[in-house]
Amino acid sequence: xxxxxxxxxxGRTASPPAARCVCGEPLWIDSDATDFDWPVDGPESMWxxxxxxxVDPPAGMGSVVGGTPLVxxxxxxxFAGARIHVKYEGTNPTGSFKDRGSAIGVVAAVxxxxxxxxxxSHGNMAMSVAATAASCATPCVxxxxxxxxxxxxxxxxxxxxxxVQVEGSYxxxxxxxxxxxxxxxxxxxxxxxxxxxEGQKTTAYEVCEAFAPGAPDAAVLPVSSGGHASGVxxxxxxxxxxxxxxxxxxxxxxxxxxxxxxxAAFRDxxxxxxxxxxxxxxxxxxxxxxxxxxxxxxxAARETDGGVCAVTDDExxxxxxxxxxxxxxxxxxxxxxxxxxxxxxxxxxxxxxxEDVVVVATGSGYGEAGAASPHRxxxxxxxxxxxxxx
Amino acid sequence: xxxxxxxxxxGRTASPPAARCVCGEPLWIDSDATDFDWPVDGPESMWxxxxxxxVDPPAGMGSVVGGTPLVxxxxxxxFAGARIHVKYEGTNPTGSFKDRGSAIGVVAAVxxxxxxxxxxSHGNMAMSVAATAASCATPCVxxxxxxxxxxxxxxxxxxxxxxVQVEGSYxxxxxxxxxxxxxxxxxxxxxxxxxxxEGQKTTAYEVCEAFAPGAPDAAVLPVSSGGHASGVxxxxxxxxxxxxxxxxxxxxxxxxxxxxxxxAAFRDxxxxxxxxxxxxxxxxxxxxxxxxxxxxxxxAARETDGGVCAVTDDExxxxxxxxxxxxxxxxxxxxxxxxxxxxxxxxxxxxxxxEDVVVVATGSGYGEAGAASPHRxxxxxxxxxxxxxx
Numbered sequence: 001x002x003x004x005x006x007x008x009x010x011g012r013t014a015s016p017p018a019a020r021c022v023c024g025e026p027l028w029i030d031s032d033a034t035d036f037d038w039p040v041d042g043p044e045s046m047w048x049x050x051x052x053x054x055v056d057p058p059a060g061m062g063s064v065v066g067g068t069p070l071v072x073x074x075x076x077x078x079f080a081g082a083r084i085h086v087k088y089e090g091t092n093p094t095g096s097f098k099d100r101g102s103a104i105g106v107v108a109a110v111x112x113x114x115x116x117x118x119x120x121s122h123g124n125m126a127m128s129v130a131a132t133a134a135s136c137a138t139p140c141v142x143x144x145x146x147x148x149x150x151x152x153x154x155x156x157x158x159x160x161x162x163x164v165q166v167e168g169s170y171x172x173x174x175x176x177x178x179x180x181x182x183x184x185x186x187x188x189x190x191x192x193x194x195x196x197x198e199g200q201k202t203t204a205y206e207v208c209e210a211f212a213p214g215a216p217d218a219a220v221l222p223v224s225s226g227g228h229a230s231g232v233x234x235x236x237x238x239x240x241x242x243x244x245x246x247x248x249x250x251x252x253x254x255x256x257x258x259x260x261x262x263x264a265a266f267r268d269x270x271x272x273x274x275x276x277x278x279x280x281x282x283x284x285x286x287x288x289x290x291x292x293x294x295x296x297x298x299x300a301a302r303e304t305d306g307g308v309c310a311v312t313d314d315e316x317x318x319x320x321x322x323x324x325x326x327x328x329x330x331x332x333x334x335x336x337x338x339x340x341x342x343x344x345x346x347x348x349x350x351x352x353x354x355e356d357v358v359v360v361a362t363g364s365g366y367g368e369a370g371a372a373s374p375h376r377x378x379x380x381x382x383x384x385x386x387x388x389x390x
Numbered sequence: 391x392x393x394x395x396x397x398x399x400x401g402r403t404a405s406p407p408a409a410r411c412v413c414g415e416p417l418w419i420d421s422d423a424t425d426f427d428w429p430v431d432g433p434e435s436m437w438x439x440x441x442x443x444x445v446d447p448p449a450g451m452g453s454v455v456g457g458t459p460l461v462x463x464x465x466x467x468x469f470a471g472a473r474i475h476v477k478y479e480g481t482n483p484t485g486s487f488k489d490r491g492s493a494i495g496v497v498a499a500v501x502x503x504x505x506x507x508x509x510x511s512h513g514n515m516a517m518s519v520a521a522t523a524a525s526c527a528t529p530c531v532x533x534x535x536x537x538x539x540x541x542x543x544x545x546x547x548x549x550x551x552x553x554v555q556v557e558g559s560y561x562x563x564x565x566x567x568x569x570x571x572x573x574x575x576x577x578x579x580x581x582x583x584x585x586x587x588e589g590q591k592t593t594a595y596e597v598c599e600a601f602a603p604g605a606p607d608a609a610v611l612p613v614s615s616g617g618h619a620s621g622v623x624x625x626x627x628x629x630x631x632x633x634x635x636x637x638x639x640x641x642x643x644x645x646x647x648x649x650x651x652x653x654a655a656f657r658d659x660x661x662x663x664x665x666x667x668x669x670x671x672x673x674x675x676x677x678x679x680x681x682x683x684x685x686x687x688x689x690a691a692r693e694t695d696g697g698v699c700a701v702t703d704d705e706x707x708x709x710x711x712x713x714x715x716x717x718x719x720x721x722x723x724x725x726x727x728x729x730x731x732x733x734x735x736x737x738x739x740x741x742x743x744x745e746d747v748v749v750v751a752t753g754s755g756y757g758e759a760g761a762a763s764p765h766r767x768x769x770x771x772x773x774x775x776x777x778x779x780x
Binding site: 044045059060061062063064067069071072073074075088090091092093094095115116127131132133134135137139141143144146150151153154155156157158159160162163164165166167168169172173176177180181183184185186321324325326327328329330364365366368369370371372373374375376377378379380382383385386387389390 | 517529548557567574711718768773780
């Protein structure tokens with residue numbers, strides 16, 4: 001992978017493996033997709049967009065990432081206040097959108113002379129990088145916080161990566177890992193690396209293809225590091241440059257109110273996202289207090305006439321339950337922030353009732369159970385019991 | 391849904407909602423698919439086979455079931471002793487193959503005048519029926535054993551069905567539920583109902599389409615009630631009848647040695663499957679001691695020149711770990727029986743090293759964690775620690 005990097009903010013270019021532009025902002029791959037056109041001919045996976053991706057698909061599990069369903073979920077319209085379409089990323093091989101960026105990143109690492117791939121994550125990204133690396137017979141190092149809950153550690157361990165619990169600032173670890181990795185030949189695929197952003201942009205290509213030649217009015221997605229939002233924004237820019245989108249869908253980003261640095265900057269009219277304190281939230285997957293691509297995500301929301309919205313845990317729980325109970329889609333709490341935010345945005349008139357809104361559900365929620373209130377009976381009393389219940 | 395039912399064993403026909411033929415064997419839908427041909431033009435879901443299915447797709451989540459990846463997993467060839475392709479059903483909306491049959495069954499219930507749908511299950515099928523019913527705004531009753539572990543109860547509860555814990559024989563409950571359901575207007579979608587079998591056959595249509603105009607040499611799938619095996623066998627028969635398969639792939643069925651009534655009947659040369667005792671096994675999802683379609687599944691294995699094979703928990707664990715660590719695919723223990731059985735079958739020469747074998751992984755395994763052995767370090771010592779590990 002020899003493509004150059006570019007900075008969205010100042011326009012400077014740089015060469016891999018630079019992690020940041022000299023201006024301080026994150027880089028992305030300087031791709032030229034101006035001859036892209038619909039319809040696309042290719043497999044039902046992210047690799048149908050091979051022409052705008054920097055690497056070829058790997059063999060095995062990485063080859064079937066993406067191609068996730070866009071589900072028109074009319075029963076959610078009343079709750080959300082608009083025409084809702086759920087982009088359900090839970091059907092990726094490891095159950096989250098992270099597989100898209102992991103596939104690009106692991107292939108690039110294999111093509112280079114890296115000794116291993118690595119990531120800094122305590123959740124979906126850790127499982128995704130470990131699984132993708134395993135499928136490519138590439139050693140993998142996962143750096144996790146020292147206080148990671150044991151059940152999450154065990155879930156990552158299923159793919160047998162080298163797991164290291166690191167004491168110290170988790171925010172510093174994100175950047176230190178790049179320096180250490182460069183010296184030791186470990187390609188770190190953290191959440192806003194240019195390779196990962198390149199994979200995440202395929203979410204938006206899929207959504208736009210589903211609406212082509214039109215487009216949805218708005219898209220709402222959870223924001224944590226800002227890497228996914230960056231990828232979606234990059235895709236929209238590429239499609240505009242190629243003449244395949246007349247108007248940008250408005251991009252709205254959702255955070256938990258307990259940890260909302262991007263939403264705070266949007267509310268305050270700031271040009272840059274500043275670090276905040278992370279409070280407790282059920283949406284722990286997106287509780288990033290110092291998002292490395294936060295300012296880029298903020299810019300994406302502003303430039304598309306969208307916005308950033310924070311929601312409470314109660315609102316997140318309500319949205320998560322509606323997704324399961326009205327649409328049959330079980331998502332993790334962090335994913336439900338996008339539906340909760342949509343409800344807020346329609347309440348305040350930012351999104352109209354007749355608009356088509358794509359709500360991105362970034363991961364499945366089978367690890368997050370409900371609370372059962374079962375009835376009890378015996379085989380002999382089954383008929384009597386059911387006749388009262390149904 | 392007014393299609394007639396037929397008995398594979400005696401050829402008699404019957405009308406819904408009969409659960410069994412008068413000869414005692416299970417029924418399936420008497421479909422006429424003789425004008426079926428490749429290539430198929432349709433969506434990337436089970437509904438691309440609409441021409442051979444009894445109902446139209448629902449709106450919402452049920453419309454995106456199937457279209458699961460068939461992954462060529464060369465790193466597993468050495469372990470398994472053949473050319474392995476994994477049909478990964480974990481990417482269905484609720485994470486298992488059950489969504490296929492649930493979609494057909496719930497649509498049929500909605501089209502009839504049923505008050506509700508129901509199922510007898512303590513795992514994947516319960517979640518699948520509850521989710522599909524939720525997406526169709528159809529009330530749902532889930533009957534579970536009285537001693538179901540609380541975490542499984544909570545997972546089912548996410549979709550908010552009416553859950554009833556029933557004391558008494560779980561085997562009897564399977565059949566009693568049909569009688570009670572008929573009287574109360576609850577359409578029970580248990581594991582070998584004709585509607586469910588009709589949905590499960592799409593697994594085999596997808597596999598055969600991927601190899602068309604050829605076919606894999608063999609397919610290996612876990613067997614519990616025998617409903618899935620029945621659906622796969624029915625698909626193969628339909629494809630032969632339509633002239634789209636020159637030779638049947640050999641169908642091999644896998645069980646846990648702790649509960650292997652179908653494998654025992656195959657070993658002993660019996661014509662019928664008899665109830666056995668269920669021992670403890672990590673493959674609890676398929677520990678069915680008295681499988682309602684056991685004899686039909688046994689017949690499917692014999693008629694296709696395949697077989698039935700039981701494997702130990704140690705073999706299942708080894709296969710599950712290889713799927714995660716070499717192929718990046720995390721499956722539940724029950725799903726790993728098929729890879730474990732493949733290894734046994736190649737060891738004994740039933741499958742040759744140069745044969746293409748489709749291993750069906752029926753469900754994802756994110757609920758079943760590994761056991762982590764993490765290293766520990768500090769941010770300051772990160773470089774030194776990683777340089778020793780990579």
